[in-house]
Amino acid sequence: MTTPIVGLAGCGVTGSRVLHHLAAHQVRVAVYDPSPALARNTRVVRLESAADLMACDLVVLCGPAPHAPLTEMLVADATPVVSVGDDLDDMQALLALQPLAERHGVAAVVGAGMAPGLSGLLARYLAAQLHTLDELHVAVHGTAGPQCARQHHAALGDAALGWHDGEWIQPPGGSGRDLVWFPEPIGAHDCYRAALPDPLLLQRGFPTAQRISARVSATRRDRLTARLPMLTPPHAAGDLGSVRVEARGAGPHGERVSVIAGVAGPTAELAAVVCAATVGQLLRHPVAPGVHALGDEALAGLDLLHHATQLGVRVQEFTGVARATSW
Amino acid sequence: MRATGDTWPHMAGAAAQPVRRATVATLPAVKMLRRALVALSLAGTIAGLLRMRGKGGVPPQEGGWREVGVPPQ
Structure with a gap:
């Protein structure tokens, strides 16, 4: 062989x-x-x-x-x-x-x-801890290389995709601010909806989930300039990043349960x-x-x-x- | 009936002290400044009351991250 x-x-x-x-x-x-x-x-x-x-x-x-x-x-x-x-x-x-x-x-x-990818693996890992899975929420921070940074920049200016109560929604990119705590050393960042493919893939893998969303971290300048070309060149070698997945559902006795997992490290790695x-x-x-x-x-x-x-x-x-x- | 001060004492006092009218009109700029000062002091008082009533800007400090092992299936 x-x-x-x-x-x-x-x-x-x-x-x-x-x-x-x-x-x-x-x-x-x-x-x-x-x-x-x-x-x-x-x-x-x-x-x-x-x-x-x-x-x-x-x-x-x-x-x-x-x-x-x-x-x-x-x-x-x-x-x-x-x-x-x-x-x-x-x-x-x-x-x-x-x-x-x-x-x-x-x-x-x-x-x-990392996202999609690691986000799906974490979602599968968390879903196994729940009796019933109702919601999946993904948050992403950091970019791998320059092309990845340009991709994230463009995603923030496009219509986002989300799965909400059994139907697809397309909220505007840059909306839906949520303060997200990523694993250390990333910490807390404001995250916004963006044109990310995670909901599309997670809905295929978890058809019982009623709500699936994906957000990406951004600053005020990122939101303001999302529909313009990048004003500053991106990191040539990428930067530290993180992905955080929150799964909400019910336990074996019907109690509401939320479980969260995340990973932090060099995004490209x-x-x-x-x-x-x-x-x-x-x-x-x-x-x-x-x-x-x-x-x-x-x-x-x-x-x-x-x-x-x-x-x-x-x-x-x-x-x-x-x-x-x-x- | 006599209209004297003894018969109508309150009328007599009023006649003795004629109504005083402002002789110099308040300048519009001073009036605006006075209103601004009143508005600012009112806003400050309300903001202070609200701040005293609130719990303050303390972020949630429960929980944290802990590394977990992922055993083989």
């Missing part, structure tokens, strides 16, 4: 970390990235065109959106795909590839980063660890054909949150009583 080859499309801030994790586990990786920075790195196997990715056993998409066109090409060639994309429109296009993936008998795992854990598990345990997200029941058998913790993710739980702020 030959060692599988993983194709990596996009070797930026997140992609380079995914490459590092996969290489550390003796996975052979071939990289496709037209940027000149990669040309100077002579230690990686470099692919000349995106079509060469079809020769790989599995392809990881870490570049900027859109991922849907390349995913469609790879799925049509029966090549499994893992995408870390977090663009809402792109995610809808990726989910629409479900019939194509089933027809070609191949799995595509979408939203395999968290996304890369989750992505690498997903790739590692998919190489060992193939899953059913179709388009899957990390919170889906179909991927529960992969035990991805445990494997992510093995690679360095530190899951934290909020202890105490979750209640509305009174000030």
Whole structure:
């Protein structure tokens, strides 16, 4: 049996970390990235065109959106795909590839980063602690690379997506302020609704939830300039980030229960660890054909949150009583 | 009937002290300043009362974060 080859499309801030994790586990990786920075790195196997990715056993998409066109090409060639994309429109296009993936008998795992990705794994972890799950609320802080920062900036200016009492709502981005306490060292930040794909994916994985929302942290300047180009260049290497998931529901005796979990760390590193854990598990345990997200029941058998913790993710739980702020 | 001060003492006093009228009109600017001062003092008093009645801006301090292990399934 030959060692599988993983194709990596996009070797930026997140992609380079995914490459590092996969290489550390003796996975052979071939990289496709037209940027000149990669040309100077002579230690990686470099692919000349995106079509060469079809020769790989599995392809990881870490570049900027859109991922849907390349995913469609790879799925049509029966090549499994893992995408870390977090663009809402792109995610809808990726989910629409479900019939194509089933027809070609191949799995595509979408939203395999920090949020979506780790957010789905935390939601699954919290839902197991509840007898009945009613609500899921995700909050995100931090960006991985410059493209991710631009994506978050644009998301704050677009119409958000939320699942509210059994129907989709589209509140304006930048609305719905909520003061959220993230795990240390991130602390408290005001978070607002934005065009994030988490509700879209979580609603698929948790169809019984009546309310699902996603918010992203922002400052007053971020909100003011959300519909304009970024005024200041984003962090070249990303920054510290966090994802926090709150699940509300009922206990076995009908009592109301809220459970909260979160993770904090370098955003790109968290996304890369989750992505690498997903790739590692998919190489060992193939899953059913179709388009899957990390919170889906179909991927529960992969035990991805445990494997992510093995690679360095530190899951934290909020202890105490979750209640509305009174000030 | 005589209309004397002895018969109508209150009328007699009024006749002795004629009604005093302001002879110099208050300047509009002074009137506005006076109203502003009254409004400010009223606002300050109400704000002070509200602040004394409130519980203060203390954020919730219950609970905290604790690392948990995620065992294999």
